[in-house]
Amino acid sequence: MKQSQLFTKTRKEAPKEEVSRNAQLLIRGGYIDKLMAGVYTYLPLGLRVLKNIEQIIREELNKAGGQEILMPAFQPKENWELTKRWDIDILYKTKDFEGREYALGPTHEEVVTPLLKQFISSYRDLPRAVYQFQDKFRMEKRAKSGILRGREFLMKDLYSFHANEADFDLYYGVMKKVYGEIFKRCGIGHKTYLTFASGGIFSKYSHEFQTITPAGEDLIYICDNCSLAINKEIKDETPKCPQCNHADFKEEKAIEVGNIFSLKTRFSDAFNLKYKDEKGELQPVIMGCYGIGLGRLMGTIVEALADDKGIVWPETVAPFKVHLLGLAGKEGSAVTEAAENIITELEHVGVSVLYDDRDATAGAKFADADLLGMPYRVVISEKTLAEKSAEVKLRQTGETTLVKLDHLVAHLK
């Protein structure tokens, strides 16, 4: 894609109202735009990142037997009354012309449970796992930290249905691994810890995935011995590591990028979701719920990996793998021609390229490349062409090498 055609532009300065690093960098780079507090538009570059994250999650969930669906955000009041959640404080409500009331879904147990009830009647129909990527609406008392805590946000929510606790436990263990793989592929695996946390009203404990960053809202205690972490909220009642029984921890600020928890029969009871076991007796279905906020994950990647010059995207989620800068290239010049050739060749082998073809100075292009954060910066100029080469710089390490044009595609593939 040609940068001159991108309708967004970079900015030298972030709006003063934005203090959080993810919002500053993402707004300056033209990745996102704020409509109101906690509500953001994803612009072309930002949407590419979000879609890359989504695809990683999709692939990992499909491997674990997840089936993708898309449920409505717009939901009838009756379902929320059935689960006694119509009056929870985060719920956005709306009315139609006849006064009928609806909720904008903050989560989807009220939709997915009656949905699956239509299809689950026998132990033969279990287990099941369905998921979606869907906008959630939550009336946060205080939206904050850029895209880390919004009022409308894209979330992956998966719901699992089981015949018994043992089967649920099995799947819960699978999801722990799946989540670990997702965060690893998103480039923050080394900073993300499985964390013991409060289970709320459904069970004693749940598990969160917490990524270490100073922007984090949570405090976690990481076990020195086994690296399991404990959320501060249950630290007092859990003085020792539940996994290895050691008692030495390192305290870190972290942001919750995902969580998994047991729903027991809280929703299957409310909607009377039961199945017949081998003996023909009715049994309640055991449920689990597994969430990842995609925008929050994207913001966390920025927070965790950015440096003082800008964003540093892992290759797996970057909007483009290569940022090609043409320097001193006028229409029809050797630089432009060489750049066009490189793009054609790279795209031919599936490498995405953002081409800075703007009539800007070298310094401006370098600064933007640092800000935007593509993994590979490739510079083509009369200087490099004299060597029949292009300069390749790794955004993450700053390592720079001159690569012969003949070898460039193989080098970047």
Add this chain to the structure above:
RNA sequence: CGGAGCGUCGUAUAACGGCAGUAUUCGUGCUUUGGGAGCACGAGGCCCGGGUUCAAUUCCCGGCGCUCCGACCA
């Protein structure tokens, strides 16, 4: 929801009870081209409502909005 702060060209800022200035951005032209280029000319602004006053962007009140701290956060 409690507390605090802030609303001035697209962005960042200054000053001011009467004339709103600077940088950046944008437009035009010329010169530039390996770390946010230079010169010239031009464009663009006081959140909304009420009050005080001869006069309000400025002072007062209310609203709205944004940010931060706290509480909350299946």
